[in-house]
Amino acid sequence: MKIVVTGSLGNISRPLAEELIAKGNSVTVISSSPEKQKEIESLGAKAAIGTMEDVAFLTETFKGADAVYCMETFGFFNPDFDYLQYIDQIAHNYKDAIEASAIKKVIHLSSIGAHTSEGVGILKFHHSAERIMNQLPEDIIIKFIRPVGFYVNLFGQIPTIKSQGIIVSNFGNQEKEPWVSPYDIADVIAEEFRLPFDHRKIRYVASDAVSAIEIAETLGKAIEQPHLKWVTVTDEEYLDGLLNIGMNKQIAEDYVAMQAAQRTGSIYQDFNKHKPTFGKVKFSDFAKEFAAIYNK
Template sequence: MNIIVTGSLGHISRPLTQELVQKGHTVTVISSNPERQKDIEGIGAKAAIGTMEDADFLSATFKGADIVYLMEALGSRTFFDQNLDLIAAHNKIASNYAEAILQSGVKRAVHLSSIGAHTDKGNGILAFHHEVENILNKLPSDIAITFMRPVGFYYNTLAFIPTIKAQGAIISNYGGDDKEPWVSPIDIAAAIAEEMEIHQPVNRKIRYVASDELSPNEVAGILGEAIGKPDLKWLAITDEQLLDNLKAAGMNPQIAAGYVEMNASRRGGILYEDYYRNKPILGKVKLTDFAKEFAAAFFKS
């Protein structure tokens, strides 16, 4: 098949592209960075240099494709852009994707959504995924769309490294012994590739992806063991304290408030209510596997 992959060679797009190429598919990877072209071609794919904000570029690139893999990516540093409207920016990209699909005639899409996309309330910054799904759902019913909803990524724990080094603990506005799902990008990529090879896809499908289920305290134990701190603790602070910390670090106030609300939704069960109604088979990559990568990043920083 002729497959378009957005997201350059990111955490998901790289292993996805590698798997699709190995299976004999023709893959074109969209990247906004011309310097990525050599790397893309090095793993056997074609490079299309352009941006998600350019609907005409997307339309031309999508033309002739059997399937497109869609994701919205702004980059974590944009969270410190004081003028960014997070939801508006993602909605614009989603609208460009919808236009490009219509203009190009593509009939299948796999979209990277997220846990929390089932609702527009109480989920903080994840609300934009709900809005993006709604935009894509307005496409004609003869266009098959699979919405992938992964849970919290393992690599998000890398953000804990500074507080571990400075204060000797993982610090957030949730914690405790209640298990929650985590996921590896490798398992997400495998699930996407699996969906792409379904010969008769349904018009609309939602698939959750998870690799492991662990409590915050268990996460602290595994990561602590990996970095030689077996007594590492996960400490819960108040929403107000975390919000103040994020603002002090320079985060966009709207995004900081959304981040705090997202974490708070982990405490009350709002975030995971639809996940547990549609619980997937867990993937192969466990947190103990990722802990080696965490340790390498910890000692390098």
Template sequence: MKIVLTGSLGHISKPLAQELVQNEHDVTVISSNVERQEEIKTLGAKAAIGSLADTDFLTNTFTGADLVYTMVPPRDFFDPTYDMEAYYKGLGENYAQAIAASGVKKVINLSTFGAHLNKGNGILLGAHLVEQTLNALPEDVSIVHMRPTSFFYNLYAYVDMIKSGGIIAANYGGDHVIPWVAPVDIATAIAEEIETPFSGRKVRYVASEELTGNETARILGEAIGKSDLQWILIPGEQVRQHLEGVGMNKKIVAGMIEMYDALYSGLLAEDYNLNRPELGKTKLVDFAKEFAGAFQQK
């Protein structure tokens, strides 16, 4: 099968490319970084170097593919000019235009849990908009929206806080459950969908482990030699002051606080809870080993 992957050699796209190549698919990886070209070829895939903002490039790259995997690459949250909603909306429209023009009939789109909401989900609204844009394609285009939960690697954001204050403090977590996921488990789930015939529109949630904030802190604390590490619940206003104080885009900060408020209240995971997936193989104790290495090197 001829498959085109976006996401360059990121946390999900790299292990996905490796698995697909191993399964003898013809894989093309899109990257904006020409320096990734040789590494992509080393994996056994083809490299397509260009910009996701260039719909002609996307159309040409998608043409002839049996399936494309779409995702929206992250941007710098500290860029004061970054309009996240517009960015997601623009890329969603670019993807839809290229899919229609190229004749691709199967799409797997990386979305997120909380994307079922058209409000109240903070910075996840962009993923909702991308889903809606792709769903507006003709019915003969089959789409699977992958909705992973909170990424384990987001916990790296608390390294400095743990070092300086000895705690994890946030406006979510505490004794409330956080569904965590490892990128490799997302890649495995996507590969499973690629190998399974699908039609119409489908949503698949992906998670690796469900833990409270307190359980998360305990596991990380044991890995870094701080068995008394606590997850402290703080007001969103306190989070806002901290994030704006370190220079984060104010609109992004507001969106993050709303997102985590929705996670804590259960709003964000309401549809996930109705469609809870089989959990992946990777657990927090596995990630905690990597976290401990990063913690010691910081």
């Protein structure tokens, strides 16, 4: 199968490309960075250098492919950036390029929380992107992959752990919550490329369920800080912290709202109705990866 992968060599796209190539597929990886070309080609993939903002580039890259994997991403620190408008534009670009290139098989990276536009904070952009992609003709089969919170998001806590010896968030208690490894997401996407494209579907992905207390204990042991604690602050305190490090105000406010929805559990309403089988990478496995990054 000829498959186009967006997302350059990110946390999901790299292992996905590697797995697809290992299974004998012909893979093209889209990247906006010319510096990534040699690295992409070293995997055995073809590099397509261009941007998601360029519909003509996307259309030309998609032509001749059997299937595409689409994802959206953006930075958090541009003060003048309207992320909702941007995501809508990228989703429309995908939609237009898919139609123009006659692609019939699409896998789209979405997220937990995409089932609604209300009460999920920043994740509402996934709801909007799914809505736009669902406007494609019915003969184009789309599979929406909805992972839960990423283990790797915890890397953002490293500066606070090193400076204060704590993990800080506006959610977290003794209740277990689902988390996911990008490797398990890549495995699920690769599996969905092998499975029939006979109807549109939504598939949730999770790797393990752990509480905030367990996260602190496990990471503390891995980095040899046995007294590491998870400290839950108010929404206002957490927002102040994000703004102080320069995060875009709109994004910061919606990020806090997303984590507040984790605190109440409302973000998991649809996930709880369609719980997946957990993947292979457990939190204890990720703790080793975290320790390696922490100790660099």
